[in-house]
Amino acid sequence: MARTNRDIVAAAFLLALTCVFYAATFTIRKTSFGTVGSEVWPRAILISQGVLCILYLANALRGRYPTDHGRGGGIAGWFSTYRNALICFAIYGLFLFTLPYLGMLIGSTLFVFLVFNFLGGWGVRRMAVHGAIAAVAMGAMWAVFTFGLRVILPEGEILRIW
Numbered sequence: 001m002a003r004t005n006r007d008i009v010a011a012a013f014l015l016a017l018t019c020v021f022y023a024a025t026f027t028i029r030k031t032s033f034g035t036v037g038s039e040v041w042p043r044a045i046l047i048s049q050g051v052l053c054i055l056y057l058a059n060a061l062r063g064r065y066p067t068d069h070g071r072g073g074g075i076a077g078w079f080s081t082y083r084n085a086l087i088c089f090a091i092y093g094l095f096l097f098t099l100p101y102l103g104m105l106i107g108s109t110l111f112v113f114l115v116f117n118f119l120g121g122w123g124v125r126r127m128a129v130h131g132a133i134a135a136v137a138m139g140a141m142w143a144v145f146t147f148g149l150r151v152i153l154p155e156g157e158i159l160r161i162w
Contacts, residue, residue: 011057018053022046103156109138
């Protein structure tokens with residue numbers, strides 16, 4: 001058996017939390033309208049999350065995740081270990097800050113494009129592929145929410161002018 005590390009603890013905690021949330025779905029009030037019960041979607045999401053937590057726990061127990069990054073200690077070592085995640089959170093914060101101005105369609109497309117390029121590289125060919133993926137994926141998601149589900153998404157100042 002693998003030595004207990006933070007991945008095992010995190011996976012066990014997430015699995016226990018998922019079980020608690022799943023048990024809470026039995027307290028969701030039944031509604032008289034709609035064809036699908038109000039507990040169906042939360043349970044579907046929690047079941048898929050539970051499967052992912054089980055896979056995470058199994059891989060952590062098998063020792064699939066290295067625990068020693070060899071980057072030194074202190075703040076500089078911590079930042080070098082979590083640099084990519086911190087920069088992605090900063091890009092997400094920029095997305096949230098610009099959401100009232102750019103709107104959901106333009107802002108989310110730029111967010112996905114920037115994160116893909118940051119994580120995947122800034123080459124010309126890669127930028128074209130990342131731009132196409134961001135435009136198609138975010139455009140489709142925006143269309144599903146706007147036209148299919150009739151959700152009012154922030155349109156931003158740029159699209160409001162048109």
